[in-house]
Amino acid sequence: MENQKISEEEKNNWHNDPNNWIWGIFYYNPKDNRMFPPKKIKELGWTINFANPNSVFLCVVVILVLMILSESVK
Known part of the structure; x- marks a missing residue:
């Protein structure tokens, strides 16, 4: 998708569409x-x-960092 500004109405439509969940x-x-x-x-x-x-x-990345930190605490 191009770098076009998406309206708040379109974002709300996407959010409320059950096909996106x-x-x-x-x-x-x-x-x-x-x-x-x-x-x-x-x-x-x-x-x-x-x-x-x-x-x-x-x-x-966040999950991997948390796993590495939890292993180093043991």
Whole structure:
């Protein structure tokens, strides 16, 4: 997708579309370039857009760092 500005209305439409939620909890929308969109219940914070490779990579890096740190504490 080009670097065009996406309207808040379009973002809300994506957020409310059940086809963009796997099992109702995992956000997956290739059209949405945000790494961390709001959760299904927006007051609970943000989630990962699993269709964005950058957000998945960042999530894996964080998990690996936490695993390495937990091993060094033992």
